[in-house]
Amino acid sequence: MAEKEVWITGVGLLSSLGEGLDTHWQALGEKRVNADDKRLAPYVIHPIAPVSFDAQIPKKGDQRQMETWQRIGTYAAGLALDSAGVKGNQEILSRMDMIIAAGGGERDLNVDLAIMNADAQGKLPPALLNEKLMNELRPTLFLAQLSNLLAGNIAIVHGVCGTSRTFMGEEAASIDAARIAVARIGAGQSDIALVGAAHNGDRGDLLMLYSFGDFALKDQYAPVWARRNQPGFAIGSAGAFLVMESREHAEARGAKPYAKLTKVVADLAKRKQPGAVTKSLQAMWPQLGVSDANAMLITGATGAEPATTEEREFLGQHPGVAVRATGTTFGHTMEAQFPLGLALAALSISRGALYPANDPTGLEVEKTKAPTQIVVLGVGHWQGEGMALVEAVS
C-alpha cells in the first residue's frame, strides 16, 4: 500500500527570539541570540521573549491553571492552528490527533528549598515532610507539573480533541512524536495531527537534573560548535508546534503546505560504546535517500559531550551539506528541539532560502541556493537519535 504524503500546513513558534514566523525569520537573518548569563548565573539560559499570553489563551482562568511551560506550549499550539487555518474549526479540531513531547512542569522552588534547608539543618524529621507538603504545595500545582497536562490544556483552550498522546523521554520524545504522527498519517490511521513540545529554560529546578550530569553550560555563552573546551548546553525556552496532514486532506480544504515531511527515523544507539552515535547517524542517513549535493541540515546538537563530538564526526563525512545548529540561537530546548528544527526547516523551504550561518568555527557554511531538502537531526544529550527529511512540495 502506497504511503500518503504528509504535509506540514501549520507552524507555530514562540521562543527566546519572540513569536511568529516573520519575527523568527528576521531574527535568524540578523543572527540574533537572546542568551542570559545573569539570572541563574553561573548558568547560561535562553529565557522566553516577553509575550502576552492573552492572544492565544484568552481566559485568565486558564492561564492561572498553567505554569510557564504549559503557557508557552498552549500559545505556540494556537499559533500553529492559526497558521494552518484550522483555529476554531470544530469539525476538524474534534478529530485532530495530538502527539505532544513533554517533560515535567515547574516545581515550587520556595517550598522545595525550605524543606531541603530544614533537612540539611537537621530540622526535618521524616514526618514533617508530609506536613510541609500538605500545607505548602498549591493543590493545582500538580496539574501544572503532569506531563500530559500540556496536551490537556491544548484540548481545553483550543479544542483539539481527537486522540491525545504525550511522549516523554527528553529529546527522543519529540523525534518519536513526529515519527509516529507521520507513520499514522502515511498509513491512513490519521488525517491531521498537531505535533509539538514546549520548554521553559528559566527554571532553577530544571537545572538540577542536568547539573547531576554536568551538562549545563556555565559562565559564558558560546555558539554550539565553539564549546569544545567548555561543553554543555544552555537550557532554552521554546514552544514549537506543527500541523501535519495528509496531502489529500490538505488539498480538500484548500490548505497550502510549507513543506512535506517525507520521513522520520529514530534510533537508540548503545552509547556505552564510544562512537555509537556516529555509527547510528551513519546508519540512518541512507534511509532518508538524500544526496549530499542537494541537502541542507538543521541539527539540534546540544553541545553536551561526547554526543556532540560524535555528531560532528558524522557531519565531517558530509562536507557538502550546509549545517545550522539551533542550539547556538535558541539554546537547548530539550523536547522542543526537534519540532523547532522541523519548524525552521519548513519555514526555510517556504521562504526559498536557508537562513545564514552563525558559527565562528566555520563548520556552518553559507548556501544561497533555495532549499528543496532539509534534514532535521536530533541527538539526545544522553540517549536517543533521529532524523527527519523535510522537502519542498512538488
Added chain:
Amino acid sequence: MTAPRDKFGRPIVVVTGMGIVTSLGGGKTDNWKRLTAGESGIKTVTRFPLDSMKTTMAGAVDFVTVDPFSSTSLSQRLAEIAAEEALEQSGIGSKGDFPGPLFLAVAPIETEWPQRLEVARDVPAKDFGIIEYLATCSGGKFSHFHRRFTFGSVALSLAETFGTKGSPISLSTACASGATAIQLGVEAIRRGETDATLCIATDGSVNPEAMVRFSLLSALSTQNDPPQAASKPFSKNRDGFVMAEGAGALVLESYDAAIARGARILGVVAGCGELTDSFHRTRSAPDGKPAIGCVRKTLADAGMEPEQIDHINAHGTSTPENDKMEYLATAAVFGEHTKNIPVSSNKSMVGHTISAAGAVEAIFSLLTLEHQRIPPTINYEVPDPAIPFDVVGNKAREAKVTAVMSNSFGFGGQNASLILTREPA
C-alpha cells in the same frame, strides 16, 4: 481456517504473552486466584510515615523491593517482572532479543525526595539557595541521579534488558496510559511496521509527594479503616480512588506471525479507541460525551455492534464523578443492552494502578475470557441507585464471555477503550 486479516483488511493483532504484578501478588496465577476470590491488596502504608496524611492506605507492592528506594526504580523493577513473565509465556525471540519495539506507559519522572535531601545534606552553605544547591549537584558525585531521573531512563533500561528494537517510546496519558501503550502497539502492527510489540505499563508511585498531590486534589478515598474496604466502585458511599502500584506487560503479535511460529493465542485486541475531553483538567464532562465518543470509536474500530459486548471491565475508580459518568456514557451507547452487560471494576481489589491500570485491566479482561469467569467488584454493599449497572458484586460470576470492553477514563481528559476477544472476529 480463520482469515488472517480483520474485516477492514488490517493484520489481526493477538496477544501471546502476559505478565502482571499488583498489590495482590506477582504473576497471573496468583493474581487471578486472589482477584476471583474477592481479596483486596489495599493495606495501610508502611513505606513512609503517615503523619498529616488524610489518606493512609494504598495498594503498594511491598513484596518487591529496590535499594535505594525510588518510585522510578520500583516502576522499572515491576516492569521487568511483568515483562519477564510475558516473554516467557510468549516464547518469542530469545533472551535479551525481542524482535520489535517497546511501548512503555510510565508515570512522569522527577528527582525524588530522598535523593533531593541526600544532595541537600551535602551543600556546604547554610541557608542555601538554588545556585548553591546546583553547585553541589554537579561535579560527578551525583551523576547516577541524572541516569535515574531522566524521563527516558526506565525505557532505556528496559530496552537494553529485553533487546527491543528501535527507539523505545515512553508515554503518559494519565490513567489511560496502559491502554495507550497497547493502542500504539496495535497501530504499529496494523501498519505492518512490525510483527510484534512489547507493551508494558508500570507504576510504583506510592510515595509521600504523589500521595499528597492526589490528596490535595481531593481525588483519594479517606475511608482508611479498614483499608481493604476503601475502594468501592459503584457504591453510594464511594469517596475517591485508592492509589496503587503494579505493572502489566503484553506481547502483541500479528495473527500471521503468531500462527507461523506456533504460538498459543491468548486473545485478540479487536479494537481500540480514544477521544479527548476538553471539559476540565481533572473532571470529565458530566454528560459523558467524550467517553461516549471514545466507546463508539472503539466499537467502530473493532467493527462490532454494542450487542456483541458481553462484559465491561470498567474504569470504575470509585470516585463520585467518574463512576456516575461511566454509567451515563455506557447507557448512552449500549441503551437497552446495558442491563445485560455484567460490569466489574478490578480497582475495588487492586486499587488504581494509574499509569499501569489500562494494561493491568486488559490482562484481567483476557483472563476473564480465558476462564469464562468475571472477577467481582468487592465492597459493593450499598449500590448507588444512580448507577443501575449489573455490577458483579462481591462474588465472582461464571458467564459466557466472548468480547470484553476495557475502559480507561483519566485526568487531563484522557479517554481510551479496548475491546478484547477470545477469537478473531
